[in-house]
Amino acid sequence: GAGVSQTPSNKVTEKGKYVELRCDPISGHTALYWYRQSLGQGPEFLIYFQGTGAADDSGLPNDRFFAVRPEGSVSTLKIQRTERGDSAVYLCASSLNQGETQYFGPGTRLLVL
């Protein structure tokens, strides 16, 4: 079956613009996670969804970042007024239930010029 997919695979934008990153989790997975990975670093937690609700959004760096999962499947990470420091790989992962193995997507590479 299909794994976690993310689109776009690469995104280049200008400082101040708005971007949306999409994650399609594995079908049937109730838990979905967003991470941000800077060059040479491990992923950093951003937000966790259980079903449609954000169960933990403590990793979001500021109010420019927002994520939704309206139907409990696909999720969108939204970044407003992008800054150069937002440049990173944004990884999405899903798991069948909370606490179980997380399966990662290939990531979206965001570059803010």
Add this chain to the structure above:
Amino acid sequence: KNQVEQSPQSLIILEGKNCTLQCNYTVSPFSNLRWYKQDTGRGPVSLTIMTFSENTKSNGRYTATLDADTKQSSLHITASQLSDSASYICVVSAHSGYNKLIFGAGTRLAVHP
């Protein structure tokens, strides 16, 4: 503060040789420890998972150890292959209701012919 530290930062070995990667963590309450392999441009993939009571786990040529008393783990790779070239990330799960993951920065392994 929950932290995971890995060493070395990078490592170069010749094909066929063995190597050992180290991980120290200060995560509480501890739930489990995983080693992930991340190929360049891809999302992390889980190699092994160990809970508090397990002190060794093997997956093919990969053997992970865990000393919960000293809060240390190692990943030993036997008879390395060129395809082992990747980043290896130690990930500790904090028992916070849904097993929040704390990632190390990874060890970047290069296997040369």
